[in-house]
Amino acid sequence: MQIILFEDYLVGEIRPVTLGRAAFTVGMGGTNLYDLVKRKSLPISYLVREYLREITLRNFSNEPLGRKDLLFLNASLPPSVGILEKVLGQCEKNKAFVAQTDHRVAAAFFPDLDFSFNRVDEISITNFLLAQEYELLEDRFPLINYPFDVIKYNQAYFEDNLQHIKGDYENISSGVYVGKDTKIHPTVCFNSEEGTIIIGDGVSIGPFVYLQGPLYIGSHSRIIERTSIKEFSHIDHTCKVGGEIEASVVESYSNKQHHGFLGHSYVGSWVNMGAGTSNSDLKNTYGKIGIVYRGEVLDTGKQFLGCVIGNYSKTAINTSIFTGKIIGVSSYVYGFVTGNVPSFCNYAKSFGQVTEYYLSSAIRTQERMFARRGIKQEQVHIKLLEDIYQLTRDERMMSTESLFL
């Protein structure tokens, strides 16, 4: 059987999370969908938006189609070993099926399908699958529909996933698993009473750090002294982390190395959070948090919800981000963030300034950030910024006296 991870017609709506990455590469619950599926040792192919093809290929191999028994998995499925096992179990019956959720196809299996990527794109794949012969399953698997769903599903499947992958690591104490070449200061305090802790290869953890499971720290990340990282936190590879973090996702190459609180939030890649940056994840009223997202007012149903920050964005020192706010890609925020921030925006509303952040500046900053990590900026990286800049033009066009998402 071959697995096809496909983005569908709504993937572009999970802004800013999926603006710069394929949906199956979004980290949460200690893994991402691609890596989780890869553990099954089945050939993986994928369908992503055209502008992301080249950059995705850099890190995620795309096998050529070689079989007719095909399992299609929506790239917006949260990575969950439980869901994956259930879908694979259904495939064992060798009968075509489709599992639909909220007008999207979550999973579909066809034992003998002539399929070619030339025939579909992310807009047409759903209806291509629905046009086949199949049995509709009763199961409705969850799908990431909105950016804050990442925060929700990150918690939902965390411990199950860690239980599944912990075998790749060395068990150093009860519930604590570490990779190779880690540097863990003897004063580090592990609390795995409520969940597993996994620490990847080459991770460095400074003195007096408190780590509470379930928790995942990706390879080559650095946790500075006196940091407190609490349950349901997913720190991806090559991050620098300090201060207090709780129930949050920090994607690769991001820095949040100073004091300040990050809770129930999602932080994209190549983000830098200045010292003292904190976000609120609880309303003073303790009520359910509602957010405004692309013209919709949504009740998230969550009492705890922080912020969502897109790739390449930066926060200045002492930035305070209010509950349930969304900051786009490559935006620079200062002071109080009381509303959503579009991509490519200088947001200093508390000082009366909200302006566009020029693409040329974003490209120059990207080059400098990459150099600090020993990465050479290439045309593909520049083009990605250019494409996102074009794609998010509508966010900036929606603004009146100030820009808003």
Next chain:
Amino acid sequence: MCGIIAYVGSKDARSVLLEGLKRLEYRGYDSWGLVFLNEERLVSLKRVGKISQVGSDALEDEFSFSPHIGVGHTRWATHGAPNETNAHPHFDCHHQLGIVHNGIIENYLPLKKELEKQGHVFQSETDSEVIAHLLEECYSGDMVDALRQIMLRLVGTFGLTVISSLHPGMLYGARRGSPLIVGVGDGEMFLTSDVGAIVSHTRQVIYLEDNEIVSISSDSFSTSNLNGMVKKKIEEVTFDAVSLNRGGYDHFMLKEIFEQPESLYNAFRGRLDYQMATVKLGGLDLTFSELQEVQRIKILACGTAWHAGLVGKYLFEDLAGIWTDVEYASEFRYRNFVLPDKTLVLAISQSGETADTLAAVSEAKQKGVKVLGICNVVGSSIARQCRRGVYLHAGPEIGVASTKAFTSQVLVLTLLALYLGRQRNLSRRQGLVTLNAIEALPELARRTLKKAYLLEEIAQATYAHTNFLYIGREYQYPIALEGALKLKEISYVHAEGLPAAELKHGIIALIDEQMPTVVLAPESPILDKTKSNVAEIRARQGRIISVITEANREMDDLSDFKFSIPRTTEFLTPILSVIPLQLLAYYIAVLRGCDVDKPRNLAKSVTVE
């Protein structure tokens, strides 16, 4: 739907084409045309109206020569009124290339502008004529190559046949999304959109696939696609020519029910705009701000169209937040009605000739409000009276009981509600979900129709009953009304449609074991409420026929018979849930020995008060 017949061989092409066009009559049309090659000149004839009354002697009067190559076409207007100018064939500027075309060219306007700039002069208002001029532009000695070039530029669907004085003795065809079949005879060849048109001459045929091109002479053929030559298999037509009169179906109504995947596709084709998460409706002729100002909608319609209008009320209120009323046109026209400022009137009529609706449109226009027509027949009285609106493109509907026009009406109302909604508070995400769900409809309708045999079985078990109830809630209430109307119209069985919760306000007194109830119970937030209503019927020994959503088991214990439809958004479900009701009515009528296509006391188009 348009039809194509083309011939090259030793027989008199006049009689072959005339016979072929008459065999295409069942598809319905408003005009027809012929073109023959005579002494290296293309000679044509175009007429509006019936071809059945045209005898071979009439053609001999028009064409004094005896041609051996020619092309015929029956037209059902989509772009441009049904008149002789717009009838096919269409020609290039030098009258050397003649084309007939089935389908719709979606990008004809920019192509037409481009060609006009290059000096081409257009005669008609059709999308099809652009093909002739584009072909002229691309032709440089090789017709197949020219066809390949134009196929790369045309967006939309086509079954296309070309005759040219530059290649006497040759005919060419190409297809994409509209059928084209080669008939292989003994010293003669045919091209047709419908095998029924040629089956009396030959049963050896080649079915062209999308993006394939064929060139034929009297004794040879050659097939290719956009990349080069392709080999095609000759197949034998095995079915009886008699059954081809209705495209193989026993009745027009059944044929039209099964045409719904295609008619639904035609209703949205070229109208979806994913980039802006909305739709494009070219014929509204209202500015953005005029549409934004609309505060109320008044829908005027009769019969089945009124039921579509009732679905429309829910759609406009749900998707666009606009207060909407639906009114019988026959009542509206004689009342001292109130039309507040900023009201938009919608007039719905399949034929566009419904007398009551037409009169109501006139009344509304006299009051100075803007009226949009939603019609199937291009150039019909209501379409002309309104001067703005949306066509269904459902193709001709001949069966008196409306089926495919109803689903197309509901779909067009959905398009309009989405359009108005996106101008107001409907989010981009909801817009995208709606577009994708609309695009899925043809396949979902096809999936529903594949299980028609189940309705035949249910009809066998229930056809002897003389009373039926149909119940549904919210979007399914108008479908309950429509299902009951279908049964009444063609089987003469008394049936009543009502909101499920209204049962207990009186109607439940009628329930006993002799009163089957058709329950529309697809997934919805209030399915539990419907289930409670059904439980009340079951308690009184009433038999239940449920229309449910696939993979939903909630009605299992409450139903005597079940029919499942695919899952879609709640507001598009009516388009799928009405299909089993159409089929149930059809099979019951057949079992009761009724004349399905011509039910007693009814006419297709009600042009009297």
